Amino acid sequence: MSIRVGVFGAGGRMGVTVCQAVAADPNLELVAAVDPSHDGIAARTVIGVPEASFDVSGSPDAMTQAGVEVAIDFTAPSAARNNMRFCAENGIHAVVGTSGFTEAEFDSIDAQFVSSNCLIAPNFAIGAVLMMRFAEMSAPFFETAEIIEFHHNNKLDAPSGTAVNTAERMAAASVEWAADPTETETYPGGRGASGPGGIPIHSVRMVGMVAHQEVVLGTTGQSLVIRHDTTDRSSFMPGVVLAAKRVGDLRGLTIGLETILGI
Ligand code: NAP
Numbered sequence: 102m103s104i105r106v107g108v109f110g111a112g113g114r115m116g117v118t119v120c121q122a123v124a125a126d127p128n129l130e131l132v133a134a135v136d137p138s139h140d141g142i143a144a145r146t147v148i149g150v151p152e153a154s155f156d157v158s159g160s161p162d163a164m165t166q167a168g169v170e171v172a173i174d175f176t177a178p179s180a181a182r183n184n185m186r187f188c189a190e191n192g193i194h195a196v197v198g199t200s201g202f203t204e205a206e207f208d209s210i211d212a213q214f215v216s217s218n219c220l221i222a223p224n225f226a227i228g229a230v231l232m233m234r235f236a237e238m239s240a241p242f243f244e245t246a247e248i249i250e251f252h253h254n255n256k257l258d259a260p261s262g263t264a265v266n267t268a269e270r271m272a273a274a275s276v277e278w279a280a281d282p283t284e285t286e287t288y289p290g291g292r293g294a295s296g297p298g299g300i301p302i303h304s305v306r307m308v309g310m311v312a313h314q315e316v317v318l319g320t321t322g323q324s325l326v327i328r329h330d331t332t333d334r335s336s337f338m339p340g341v342v343l344a345a346k347r348v349g350d351l352r353g354l355t356i357g358l359e360t361i362l363g364i
Contacts, residue, residue, distance in 0.1 A: 107133030225340030272298025
């Protein structure tokens with residue numbers, strides 16, 4: 102039997118791709134799409150799924166009316182907070198990709214989910230999740246490590262959240278890093294930003310790129326390069342689809358894909 106899925110933010114950049122990925126999976130059924138700015142418009146014209154026979158709704162009530170079992174949210178933090186509360190109150194499992202939550206919020210979100218579960222993943226690209234795990238596993242075996250992240254030229258923040266998260270996990274896995282030998286920086290920032298644990302992070306902003314990261318580790322006579330490349334939004338879809346299928350097996354709030362990937 103297929104799982105009945107609804108998408109919050111269905112008219113957004115991620116939401117449209119998520120709706121298409123859900124509709125294409127034989128074990129999931131797309132039954133509702135919520136997005137206030139597309140209220141009342143035929144879903145097939147908004148999300149490009151010809152077989153979608155319902156309208157996009159501006160209200161989360163469309164989720165309960167359609168008997169949604171799993172709701173996927175790619176909206177904005179303030180909207181996602183309300184949508185998670187709605188899901189918790191109505192026993193709907195939530196899969197959340199919206200970014201911008203603080204660790205301090207997680208306890209209260211967890212407390213809300215009593216009769217259903219919630220999975221929030223900062224990164225749904227399975228390759229990126231594995232890259233971070235491999236970097237964390239490798240850290241204790243190397244003396245030096247640097248992270249180079251490459252993004253499109255419209256990204257406003259630096260370093261990327263993924264780069265910071267990678268460095269945090271590597272720093273937690275090892276404290277035995279060699280001192281930086283640099284005595285003179287001809288141009289300030291030449292050695293990159295000093296990230297968690299002092300691990301340098303270099304941010305490249307480049308026309309023609311999407312999202313890429315290299316973790317370079319070195320020790321005597323050898324180096325290891327772990328690289329992940331995202332070429333478009335479809336990279337997130339296997340993770341989103343997997344989360345929709347597995348969130349019902351979890352308990353309360355789960356952060357990240359690691360639990361369902363078993364890593
Ligand atoms: P976007 O194009 O702005 O889409 C968000 C959509 O949500 C918009 O159509 C917006 O409508 C709609 N929305 C706002 N309030 C809503 C509500 N209460 N209920 C339902 N829909 C609502 O943004 P995006 O690029 O798709 O990204 C969405 C989020 O996903 C961002 O936080 C982004 O950082 C995150 N993201 C996460 C991952 C990951 O792997 N975890 C990957 C990519 C992106 P309006 O335009 O009218 O406001």
